[in-house]
Amino acid sequence: MTQTFGRHRGRRPRERAGNVAAALIAVGALAGAGYIAVRDRPTPGASSAAGVTPTSPPTTSLAAPCSDAATTFASPDFTGALTRVADEFRRARGSACSPVVVEPVAGPATLPDVVPPRRAAVWVARSTADVAALPRSLPHGATTAVASSPVVLALPAPMADAWGWPTQPLTVEAWRAWMLGRQTWAGAGHPEWGQLSIQMADPAHSPTAAIGFGALASLANGAPLTAPPDYTAPDERALSVIKVEHRVSSVTPDDAGVLPGREQSMADIVRRASAYVTTEKAVADHNAAHPTVPLAAVPLGGGSASIPLTAVRVGSLDTSTPGAAYAEAFVGYLGSDAGRVALRAAGLRGPDGAAPTDQPLGVAYAAASRPPAAVTPQSVQGAAKIFAVMHVRISSMALIDASGSMNQRFPGDRLSRIDLVRGLVGQTYRTASPRARSGVWFFHTVDEGGTPLIERATPLEVNKTPYGAGAHSDRVARALENVTIKGGTPLYQAVREAYAYTLSAYDPSYINQLVVLSDGANRDTTSPDQLGDLLTYLEQVQDPNRPVRIVCIGYGAEADMGALQAIARATGGRAAQVRTPAETASAVSFALFSA
Incomplete structure (x- = not known):
């Protein structure tokens, strides 16, 4: 731990693995009995759980593409299977050249960049949610459900x-x-x-x-x-x-x-x-x-x-454009009985979840216990949005008032203000991601003369970073348990120094914030810092390329909410007051999850 006394700053600190018990x-x-099984050593002639004999993947003799072949785009997960199906389509037509060429594509956003201009193509989308995400610049036809996985x-x-x-x-x-x-x-x-x-x-x-x-x-x-x-x-x-x-x-x-x-x-x-x-x-x-x-x-x-694979024509929908005839025919084939047989023979399931009929060595399938559920754009977008909200990473530098008044109890309660802060930190680590960042400093005065003491207890680190016998998050919690509560409140100097440090430790992969927790005003200190000076400093050092907001939480009736609100507003942050222990939960939400 480093400290700052008065105006002086301290240092900144190839072998098959595992023995499968059963053959x-x-x-x-999850919540069902369907499965895919892995055979450690395939038994020739053995039947799978689906009543199908596992076989080696058939050798696919791919012919050269026809001059007006239609390109079919699909996710890399499915291009191998669709290449086999495309060759079955060629054989069914008795063609010497390949009417369809299969190419991988990452998703709907990149499709306009790869679909040839003024040509017809086919896209096997991963549900109608993919189709709904297509840029408007790329025309597309009607969708046909063809398979699932x-x-x-x-x-x-x-x-x-x-x-x-x-x-x-x-x-x-x-x-x-x-x-x-x-x-x-x-x-x-x-x-x-x-x-x-x-x-x-x-x-x-x-x-x-x-x-x-x-x-x-x-x-x-x-x-x-x-x-x-x-x-x-x-x-x-x-x-x-x-x-x-x-x-x-x-x-x-x-x-x-x-x-x-x-x-x-x-x-x-x-x-x-x-x-x-x-x-x-x-x-x-x-x-x-x-x-x-x-x-x-x-x-x-x-x-x-389940992923419902959906075939759709993309690009030019004019029937006279190159590739249009083959594109239309291939979409029709994929949706036909013959096409679905070919898709299941290539290792995909039917739209109803029916198991594949041709299985590679080492893999056996069983019927799923439940049919595929409907997948809508709304359901996919909703799940993606929930993940995005939950996956936001926050970097929180906590600056905690350790002045003597933090030992005071809330009216009518046995809980002191510092006890409430400790509870807040414990609750925070209960829900914070191990990949979030955190750190803690304390501020008070060192003697009756009011000499400011800024204790730089821990640096900003990722919570799961190893430290001693535990993790960085344990280090922060121990620092809070062991801090000495005494003296006055050099609030403005502490905020200035902590903001400078948090700004220097900025990480663009996080939402960066300084969380100030105090129960009083800037007093009983020899620090010459004034509120106006601090606000001017914050205005000068803010960097739009490294945004760091200040969130302030005032404890008790004596907290100088006017100053705390001004400090927070100067950086685009917020301030709130906690008058009773019952308001702790809302303080957790405010400090860590407010936008």
Whole structure:
């Protein structure tokens, strides 16, 4: 800890991993019994749970494209399957050249950049939500539902085995236990795996991630989640939902980067994440390539959480433009009985959830226990919005009044003001993300003469940063428990120094704020700082490229709310007064979550 006395500042400070217990790992679904199974060693001629013999993927002899071929765009998860279907389409037409060429595309926002001008093309969208997100500059035709792939929580097979799936189904209670830390990998006998963490694409750009996050959060909630949880005074249900977002340790730009590399060992995998929000098809493709660590997949909602693949013509809709005839014919084929047979033979499910009929070695499917639920643009956008609100990261530097008056009790209560602040910090860390940043300084005077003392107890650090035997968040809590309460209130000098530090530690990936908690006015101090000087300083040093707001909370009737409000307004922040302990919850919300 460094300190400032008076005007002087201190220093700133390839081997297959795991032994799968059974020859067949079948992972039970969240709130359902559908599964995708991983065979450790495939048995020739054995039937799968769906009554289908697993086979090697058929060799696809891709012909050269026809001169007026139609390009079909799709998410990278599905281009392999659609390439096989496109070749079946060629064979069905008896064509020597390929009428359809399949290309990957990240999503609707990038589609106008890749669709050839004045040509007809096909897009296999990931639900009508994708179609609704198409830029208006790109014309499109009617949609046709052609296939589906369940959204799953995938995890390394050894972890599935250690977790006990499917003999121990993942109920609401079990999922909450994992979210709240009552169940851990250490408790399952594998402390080397660290904490359960989740990797997924950004729900703002991926219906798979939006649907998956919505399903996981709803499981923790015990009911469909329609709004962000209560951060101010969360019960166990709300806290479980909050912790689902906390478990999302990595967000990739798109679905293509979600799964681990096929050559990665268990040790490599757990360094980044231990579970993945993806599709059944992506897991099947991953396992069919003989990875070092195969994945087990849990269909969310028993298969009801599913990506409905939708074919739609895009680009020029004029029937005379190049590629128009093939584009129209391919959309019709995908929606036909023959096309759906080809899609299921390529490893996709039917629109009704019917299991694939041709399965790669090492993968077996079972019928989902629930049919795919309807996916609307509103449901996908709603889940993405909830995640965006919950995923905001805040960097909060706390500047806490440690003057003698903070030992005073609230009228009619045994709780002192500093006790209330300690409770506020404890509540904050209960709901704050381990990837948020925090730090704490204290201010009071060192002697009866009023010499200012600014205690720089901790720097701004990410909460989960290791420190000693614990984490940085533990360090902040200990500093608050051990601070000495005495002396006067050099408020203005403390705010000036703390704001300068917070500005210097600015991180553009966070909402940066200085939270000032005080029960009094600037008094009983020899510091020459005045309110006008402080406001002038704040106006001069503010940087629009490094916005740092000040949030002020005044404790008790003696708090100088006029000064605190002026300080907060100078930086675009807010100020509030806490007169009774009952107002603590609203103070938590105000300090950390006000916009």
